[in-house]
Amino acid sequence: MDVNVxxxxxxxxxxxPPAAFSGRGRRFAWTLLLLAVAFGAVxxxxxxxxxxxxxxxxxxxxIFVILSASLNHVTGTAGLLSIGHAAFYGIGAYAAxxxxxxxxxxxxxxxxxxxxxxxxxxxxxxxPTMRLVSxxxxxxxxxxxxxxxxxxxxxxxxTRGPMGIRGIPPISLFGWQADTLLSRYLAVAxxxxxxxxxxxxxxxxxxxxxxxxxxxxxxxxxxMGINVERLKIESFVVATFFxxxxxxxxxxxxxxxxxxxxxxxxxxxxxAMVVVGGLGSLPGAVVGALFMIVLPEALRDIGxxxxxxxGATMFLSILLLPKGMLAEGxxxxxxxxxxxxxxxxxxxxxxxxxx
Amino acid sequence: xxxxxxxxxxxINGLSIGCVYALMAIxxxxxxxxxxxxxxxxGEVYTIGAFVGLMVITALAPPLLAVVPLVLAVGAASGVGxxxxxxxxxxxxxxxASQKSRAMREATLLSSLAVSIVTREIMMHIFGGDMQGIxxxxxxxxxxxxxxxxxxxxxxxxxxxxxxxxxxLQFLLYRTQTGLGIRAVSNNQLGARYVGINTDRTxxxxxxxxxxxxxxxxxxxxxxxxxxxxxMGFAPGVKAFVAMVMGGLxxxxxxxxxxxxxxxxxxxxxxxxxxxxxxxxxxxxxxITLVFFPQGLFGHGRERA
Numbered sequence: 252m253d254v255n256v257x258x259x260x261x262x263x264x265x266x267x268p269p270a271a272f273s274g275r276g277r278r279f280a281w282t283l284l285l286l287a288v289a290f291g292a293v294x295x296x297x298x299x300x301x302x303x304x305x306x307x308x309x310x311x312x313x314i315f316v317i318l319s320a321s322l323n324h325v326t327g328t329a330g331l332l333s334i335g336h337a338a339f340y341g342i343g344a345y346a347a348x349x350x351x352x353x354x355x356x357x358x359x360x361x362x363x364x365x366x367x368x369x370x371x372x373x374x375x376x377x378x379p380t381m382r383l384v385s386x387x388x389x390x391x392x393x394x395x396x397x398x399x400x401x402x403x404x405x406x407x408x409x410t411r412g413p414m415g416i417r418g419i420p421p422i423s424l425f426g427w428q429a430d431t432l433l434s435r436y437l438a439v440a441x442x443x444x445x446x447x448x449x450x451x452x453x454x455x456x457x458x459x460x461x462x463x464x465x466x467x468x469x470x471x472x473x474x475m476g477i478n479v480e481r482l483k484i485e486s487f488v489v490a491t492f493f494x495x496x497x498x499x500x501x502x503x504x505x506x507x508x509x510x511x512x513x514x515x516x517x518x519x520x521x522x523a524m525v526v527v528g529g530l531g532s533l534p535g536a537v538v539g540a541l542f543m544i545v546l547p548e549a550l551r552d553i554g555x556x557x558x559x560x561x562g563a564t565m566f567l568s569i570l571l572l573p574k575g576m577l578a579e580g581x582x583x584x585x586x587x588x589x590x591x592x593x594x595x596x597x598x599x600x601x602x603x604x605x606x
Numbered sequence: 607x608x609x610x611x612x613x614x615x616x617x618i619n620g621l622s623i624g625c626v627y628a629l630m631a632i633x634x635x636x637x638x639x640x641x642x643x644x645x646x647x648x649g650e651v652y653t654i655g656a657f658v659g660l661m662v663i664t665a666l667a668p669p670l671l672a673v674v675p676l677v678l679a680v681g682a683a684s685g686v687g688x689x690x691x692x693x694x695x696x697x698x699x700x701x702x703a704s705q706k707s708r709a710m711r712e713a714t715l716l717s718s719l720a721v722s723i724v725t726r727e728i729m730m731h732i733f734g735g736d737m738q739g740i741x742x743x744x745x746x747x748x749x750x751x752x753x754x755x756x757x758x759x760x761x762x763x764x765x766x767x768x769x770x771x772x773x774x775l776q777f778l779l780y781r782t783q784t785g786l787g788i789r790a791v792s793n794n795q796l797g798a799r800y801v802g803i804n805t806d807r808t809x810x811x812x813x814x815x816x817x818x819x820x821x822x823x824x825x826x827x828x829x830x831x832x833x834x835x836x837x838m839g840f841a842p843g844v845k846a847f848v849a850m851v852m853g854g855l856x857x858x859x860x861x862x863x864x865x866x867x868x869x870x871x872x873x874x875x876x877x878x879x880x881x882x883x884x885x886x887x888x889x890x891x892x893x894i895t896l897v898f899f900p901q902g903l904f905g906h907g908r909e910r911a
Contacts, residue, residue: 320632334710379897385711386644390851390859391896393857397844401889496865517841519719562723569717570695 265579277455285537286329289440297433306432310504312544313443314497319524319540320450320533321493321578326522327531327579329453329486330466335396336521339491341403341513343369343498348416348508349409358423362442362499370488372399377487381480396518404508422503446493453489462486466531477478522595523561527568529575539576615755616873622761622830624869625768629823630846631853631861633816634777635675636767639792640812643714647688647722648820649843653836654684654725656828657733663744664847670744670829677825685817689810692721697806729836737833745911746829760830767826771819772862778815779858788812792856842887848892853904860904867891 297306322336343365350361380391403410410416421430422438453459464472465482473479502508520543528539546564547557568575630652637645658680659673747761771776772819779785787808790798799805822893828834849868853860868888873889895903 350731380893382900383896384900387900387902388853390847391893393844394848394896396891398886398889398893401883401886405880405886452777519723522716522721526712530712556727558727559724559731562720562727566692566717566720566724569713569720573713573825 272535284529288428289444290437293440294433294437294490303432303542306436308548309436310439310500310542312541314438314500314504315495315521315524316443317493317500317536317542318448318521319528320447321490321497322521323525323528323531323533323536324450324454324462324493325486325490325549327525327529327536328466329462329483330469331483331487332385333391333392333487333490334389334515334518334522335394335399336490336494336519337513338396338399339369339373339494340498340501340517340521341399341510342491343373343495344502344508344513345403345410345416345498346495347499347502348419349502350571350600352416352418358420358503359396359425361503362496365499365502366492368494369498370492373488373494374484376491377484381483381487393515393518396515400510400514403513410510413510415507416502417507419502419506419508422500435504439504442496442500447533448497450489450493454533462530465500519560523565527565527572528568529572529574529578531579532575532577535575535577539575542576611754613874615757616877616902617757617870618757618761620870620873621866622764622869623765623873624866625821626827627842627845627849627869628862628865629768629771629819629826630842631865632858633820633863634771634846634850635853635856635858636788636792636816637799638850639887640795643693643711644718644796644847645693645816646715646719646843647692647725648806648816648846649839650722650725650729651681651684651688651728651817651820651839652824652827653729653834653839655730655824656834656838657836658757658821659825659828660738660740660834663741666743666781673825674802674822677821680819681821681869682814684821685813685815686810688718688721688817689813692718693809693813697809701829722767726836733836737835740828740832740834742832745832747832758830760826764826764830767822771822774794775819775858776817779903784808788815800872822900834845845888852892852895852902855903857902857904860902864903 254369256370293309297309318336318340322333325331325333325588347361347365348354350364351358356364357442376392376395380388380395383391400573405410421428422435424438428434454462461472464477465486468477469483498513501512524539524543525536526539527542528537529535543561543564547561550557550560569599572578623627630648633648633651634645635644637648645889655677659677662668662676664788677790693714696717697768705844722877746763748759749756750759750762751757777785779789787803788811790801791805791808791812795805798808823833824839827842834903846867849865850861853862868891871887872884874908875884879886
């Protein structure tokens with residue numbers, strides 16, 4: 252191939268399509284649609300049917316959306332396979348539960364506190380384990396996840412062990428209490444949307460590009476002057492922070508938590524959501540969470556077979572859709588989008604930055 | 607003096623638990639060495655071994671020695687089936703880049719996880735989620751006195767079987783053509799293919815051998831503990847996995863040593879802590895090992911992945 256002829260796929264769009272059909276416009280429309288579903292259709296359905304079962308599923312889905320989006324940040328974007336994510340979810344849940352039942356702190360304090368405590372544990376875990384590569388890191392997170400579970404189960408004085416913690420107060424905000432189903436759902440949905448938005452801004456930025464560079468080849472990223480170790484720790488801390496937030500939401504919406512909510516299988520379920528949705532793609536993580544929560548509930552009629560269905564779905568999706576339902580674009584596509592201004596044609600008509 | 611005897615007894619119990627972990631860890635290590643991926647469904651092979659053993663015992667009531675070959679055969683069959691379902695479809699791309707790519711490895715890891723979930727749920731469906739008792743005639747719990755200490759006959763059987771199987775494995779790996787093939791593929795799959803080794807067949811053989819060891823461990827523990835359940839594979843599976851990682855991923859002697867170490871330290875830990883905390887010992891050992899010896903205790907600096 253002639254070196255001077257740039258590959259057509261790499262060329263910037265010299266003729267920009269009308270705004271409504273461009274990537275930005277389409278993304279805006281999708282966002283509006285999703286927000287309309289989250290804040291219009293689902294609350295309407297909850298009010299209309301008045302079914303607490305439906306509301307419970309909607310709340311669980313929103314919590315798992317946060318979890319899978321946060322795991323996607325560390326596993327999908329930064330490329331660190333973590334199989335102990337549920338443990339940090341558990342730390343957040345127990346932090347919120349203990350702070351509100353023992354110390355009587357309000358929700359406005361327990362929510363960020365749960366996130367920060369989980370992030371602190373994430374930092375402590377990340378500090379020594381970040382030297383590990385690939386499978387060693389995955390096993391370390393598995394071991395730490397199980398350690399946290401064992402502590403939650405056996406430290407009866409503090410966590411009440413297998414009995415769990417009851418009577419956690421509902422979400423409240425300066426005197427307003429989310430004690431109806433609808434208000435509980437709305438509170439969780441607002442927080443979930445905010446979390447996903449923050450993660451979106453983080454992933455689709457120069458910082459996110461650095462994380463992707465880390466995932467593709469950390470030695471190369473290191474040689475390009477990216478502080479690999481620090482980025483890995485930061486991405487892990489961010490992910491555990493959001494896992495802690497999700498845990499606090501679980502504690503305050505279900506009023507009862509027990510260590511079994513945070514076992515290894517839960518970590519696997521979250522990982523399955525990320526994989527089914529598409530590793531590295533934030534919309535994929537959201538869709539994967541919806542899919543993996545709603546599917547077993549939709550299959551409740553066939554009762555005991557639903558876990559088989561979950562496993563089979565996971566297997567088939569890896570086999571048939573190796574990149575997931577909403578695959579991440581190519582790494583080059585991300586770079587191109589991020590630097591598109593630099594690649595725009597100058598007046599003479601020659602593209603800048605790629606030759 | 608009483609303490610010493612008691613202590614020795616705990617060490618022997620720990621060694622027999624460690625032998626079970628070792629039998630499973632070898633399966634993990636063999637498969638990891640050959641394919642470079644972790645087989646998360648190994649715990650289910652162990653459970654299958656236990657349940658098939660129980661079914662044979664309740665249906666036919668054969669002598670104990672006749673159960674073992676059957677369990678071995680079923681273990682081999684389940685290993686071959688597992689390879690076919692969860693691993694073969696992901697080996698479509700055999701070039702070096704795909705074999706080293708992270709995405710391929712994670713896909714295979716997750717597919718084995720998915721297969722293990724499905725297998726476990728199907729077994730729960732067939733046998734129910736509760737513990738099932740083993741007929742008392744087959745239990746290996748008679749106390750045997752060796753000097754001042756009492757040992758359950760099950761411990762001795764587990765020692766003997768593990769020793770025989772490890773010996774057989776060493777013979778297979780270092781004295782036969784098949785073993786040479788396994789070692790070659792484990793060293794460099796592409797190179798082995800170039801010199802005319804049928805890598806597909808070698809991988810299937812490895813799965814069969816590893817799963818035979820796992821299934822045997824399952825029935826031994828079933829006979830020793832007296833009760834089995836579809837969930838029984840999880841804990842030893844994770845422990846064996848830990849032993850493999852501590853041993854350095856691809857070193858069989860390392861995996862065996864670490865499995866014994868884990869077994870002994872767990873059973874000693876139950877003396878000082880309540881039994882709920884004993885798992886903490888295993889995982890702390892894992893994390894401490896990984897932090898101070900990132901390649902495992904017996905690892906030899908595998909090529910960085």
